[in-house]
Amino acid sequence: MNPQPPTAQGEFDLIRRHFQRRAHATAPGVALGIGDDCALLTPEPGHELAISTDMLVEGRHFLPGADAAALGHKSLAVNLSDLAAMGARPLGFTLALALPAAIEAWLAGFASGLFALADAHACPLVGGDTTRGPLNICITVFGQLAPGRALRRSAAQPGDDIYLSGRTGEARLALALLQGEDWALQACGNDALAQHPELRLRLDRPTPRLALGQALAGTAHAAIDVSDGLAGDLGHILNASGVGAGIDLPALPLAPALAALPPERREQCLLHGGDDYELVFTAPPQHRNVIEALAKASATVVTRIGHISKEPGLRAMHASGASQSIEARGFDHFG
Amino acid sequence: MNPQPPTAQGEFDLIRRHFQRRAHATAPGVALGIGDDCALLTPEPGHELAISTDMLVEGRHFLPGADAAALGHKSLAVNLSDLAAMGARPLGFTLALALPAAIEAWLAGFASGLFALADAHACPLVGGDTTRGPLNICITVFGQLAPGRALRRSAAQPGDDIYLSGRTGEARLALALLQGEDWALQACGNDALAQHPELRLRLDRPTPRLALGQALAGTAHAAIDVSDGLAGDLGHILNASGVGAGIDLPALPLAPALAALPPERREQCLLHGGDDYELVFTAPPQHRNVIEALAKASATVVTRIGHISKEPGLRAMHASGASQSIEARGFDHFG
Numbered sequence: 098m099n100p101q102p103p104t105a106q107g108e109f110d111l112i113r114r115h116f117q118r119r120a121h122a123t124a125p126g127v128a129l130g131i132g133d134d135c136a137l138l139t140p141e142p143g144h145e146l147a148i149s150t151d152m153l154v155e156g157r158h159f160l161p162g163a164d165a166a167a168l169g170h171k172s173l174a175v176n177l178s179d180l181a182a183m184g185a186r187p188l189g190f191t192l193a194l195a196l197p198a199a200i201e202a203w204l205a206g207f208a209s210g211l212f213a214l215a216d217a218h219a220c221p222l223v224g225g226d227t228t229r230g231p232l233n234i235c236i237t238v239f240g241q242l243a244p245g246r247a248l249r250r251s252a253a254q255p256g257d258d259i260y261l262s263g264r265t266g267e268a269r270l271a272l273a274l275l276q277g278e279d280w281a282l283q284a285c286g287n288d289a290l291a292q293h294p295e296l297r298l299r300l301d302r303p304t305p306r307l308a309l310g311q312a313l314a315g316t317a318h319a320a321i322d323v324s325d326g327l328a329g330d331l332g333h334i335l336n337a338s339g340v341g342a343g344i345d346l347p348a349l350p351l352a353p354a355l356a357a358l359p360p361e362r363r364e365q366c367l368l369h370g371g372d373d374y375e376l377v378f379t380a381p382p383q384h385r386n387v388i389e390a391l392a393k394a395s396a397t398v399v400t401r402i403g404h405i406s407k408e409p410g411l412r413a414m415h416a417s418g419a420s421q422s423i424e425a426r427g428f429d430h431f432g
Numbered sequence: 433m434n435p436q437p438p439t440a441q442g443e444f445d446l447i448r449r450h451f452q453r454r455a456h457a458t459a460p461g462v463a464l465g466i467g468d469d470c471a472l473l474t475p476e477p478g479h480e481l482a483i484s485t486d487m488l489v490e491g492r493h494f495l496p497g498a499d500a501a502a503l504g505h506k507s508l509a510v511n512l513s514d515l516a517a518m519g520a521r522p523l524g525f526t527l528a529l530a531l532p533a534a535i536e537a538w539l540a541g542f543a544s545g546l547f548a549l550a551d552a553h554a555c556p557l558v559g560g561d562t563t564r565g566p567l568n569i570c571i572t573v574f575g576q577l578a579p580g581r582a583l584r585r586s587a588a589q590p591g592d593d594i595y596l597s598g599r600t601g602e603a604r605l606a607l608a609l610l611q612g613e614d615w616a617l618q619a620c621g622n623d624a625l626a627q628h629p630e631l632r633l634r635l636d637r638p639t640p641r642l643a644l645g646q647a648l649a650g651t652a653h654a655a656i657d658v659s660d661g662l663a664g665d666l667g668h669i670l671n672a673s674g675v676g677a678g679i680d681l682p683a684l685p686l687a688p689a690l691a692a693l694p695p696e697r698r699e700q701c702l703l704h705g706g707d708d709y710e711l712v713f714t715a716p717p718q719h720r721n722v723i724e725a726l727a728k729a730s731a732t733v734v735t736r737i738g739h740i741s742k743e744p745g746l747r748a749m750h751a752s753g754a755s756q757s758i759e760a761r762g763f764d765h766f767g
Contacts, residue, residue: 128480128579132585132672133584133585134515134517134518134655135483135515135520135575135582137482137483137518137577137582138481138483139480139481140475142477142478145472145473146472146473146474146481146574147471148471148473148558148572148574149469149471149559150527150528150572151528151561152528152529152561152570154530154563154564154565154566154568155565156565157563157564157565179469182470191483191572192485193486193487193570194487195568223483224484225485226486228489228493229492230490230492230566230568231489231565231566231568233565233566235485235487235528235568235570237526237528239481239483242472244463244474247464248469249468250467250468337467337468
């Protein structure tokens with residue numbers, strides 16, 4: 098449906114040039130890729146299919162004028178992160194894209210970031226849709242899992258250790274510096290982004306922890322990826338599992354750039370920052386050696402940061418021994 | 433990532449109230465629905481998984497202020513139509529939704545239209561994402577198929593008959609009347625939408641031809657759903673199959689409301705209208721009786737409208753016997 102009469106073949110050419118030709122590579126599990134009414138996937142017999150969808154909107158999930166290649170990377174990364182949190186192996190993805198205009202350079206950049214990450218994880222584009230509209234990127238990703246091995250949010254047990262991959266807070270600090278928030282500039286200085294180039298990378302190029310997630314499937318109990326802040330996302334595990342947790346604050350891995358922040362702001366970035374795309378997961382204490390070995394095998398730094406308790410609620414334990422209740426809030430897009 | 437600090441639990445409550453609670457029903461093929469990092473589907477062993485994604489943008493795919501329930505219906509219908517065109521049986525869908533504001537009445541209306549159609553086709557919501565942004569609805573739909581039975585665009589053969597389900601052109605005429613286009617008002621009168629209530633239904637509540645598509649899988653050759661106009665979508669079959677076609681213009685089923693149009697406008701609506709969500713498909717002449725029986729069994733009117741030829745190109749054959757080349761153009765979102 099459109100008020101304007103149809104004209105040239107622009108849309109089809111555009112898709113072909115930047116997306117369709119990249120989707121021709123046959124991949125295991127893909128019987129038919131882009132170019133028909135549907136894609137056809139053939140997961141390994143007896144496997145479950147894991148599915149996740151994420152929509153990224155300009156001004157909400159990324160700043161206007163964001164680098165197109167970084168955006169291509171991030172759009173897929175946040176979806177792959179959901180597969181990682183489930184322990185699934187990627188099979189492919191679809192891309193729906195609304196663009197205010199078909200700008201060649203933007204499309205080339207977006208495609209380069211997108212396909213570099215897709216290729217790195219053998220996750221082919223299998224279908225899509227392109228239309229004109231306010232910039233909006235919606236990716237749906239598919240993965241496969243052996244039955245019963247999914248890392249569900251509801252599987253945490255009292256007594257479990259809580260682990261975190263990588264570290265949290267850098268993406269939030271990068272955003273604060275980019276937006277010129279006073280507290281960040283005062284603590285870190287005006288040239289903090291230049292001095293700590295890793296901050297921008299953490300915000301723009303998150304690393305989906307796919308190898309770790311697949312390694313943990315079948316061994317860890319519950320897992321979730323940290324997109325809305327450590328406390329909020331851990332809170333989803335607690336709610337789904339009907340348990341509580343204590344986080345050992347001094348154990349949280351601290352990025353160098355966060356050291357300059359006053360303690361309150363630091364804690365806020367670590368616990369409520371968001372956009373980290375790390376995995377937080379639980380496993381019984383008798384598996385500590387196994388978890389360490391799996392983390393090493395998947396080349397991912399993993400830190401034990403707390404424990405699951407029977408008592409509900411989320412508590413932060415300070416170095417002093419004092420314990421304090423934390424709001425297990427997540428990021429609210431309608432707040 | 434968001435410039436504003438997180439606040440209340442509004443987003444989560446909103447999703448729960450209108451979508452999540454509707455997704456709890458266990459369904460065959462769904463091991464885990466909404467509420468975790470991924471949904472888990474279990475297609476029947478040995479089956480292929482069909483996937484399609486469509487993004488609907490305000491002002492492009494629907495008029496600003498469109499009825500929320502109709503929009504909920506249509507957003508899913510256009511996706512189910514892609515499954516129908518492949519011959520697949522629905523398994524479930526994901527919904528990603530960007531909304532300028534969380535308005536209770538709008539959400540209730542949208543959900544009612546969406547779930548009425550989903551329930552009618554046993555196609556449960558299995559996952560989703562909600563965010564603030566310019567109104568954008570992205571649905572990804574999943575279906576299953578016995579291997580080798582998919583109705584591919586590339587399978588048309590010279591000598592095949594061409595069939596159309598239902599009829600084309602009404603949605604385009606409805607849009608023209610809604611927008612007050614002169615040619616439509618002059619031919620049909622200012623009260624045409626009141627006199628022909630079926631026009632609005634054809635635009636707002638398209639019927640995905642799922643029963644017909646599944647019945648045809650394994651018997652028909654090529655199929656596609658008519659979203660961008662009969663000529664343009666048939667053109668996709670011709671390109672993918674390396675063939676041409678002739679459309680028998682007098683054979684095209686004519687809706688009563690289109691009878692008032694001057695011949696040129698009528699032909700334009702029939703061939704290039706778009707938003708019809710009918711199936712156009714091909715089958716060998718020796719299967720005419722079978723096709724007729726399958727159409728009857730799936731309670732769908734089907735009309736033979738032309739034939740596939742070796743010579744490339746798309747031709748319209750008039751009642752006079754004259755033949756004329758038609759541009760096999762589709763709707764171009766960047767035209």
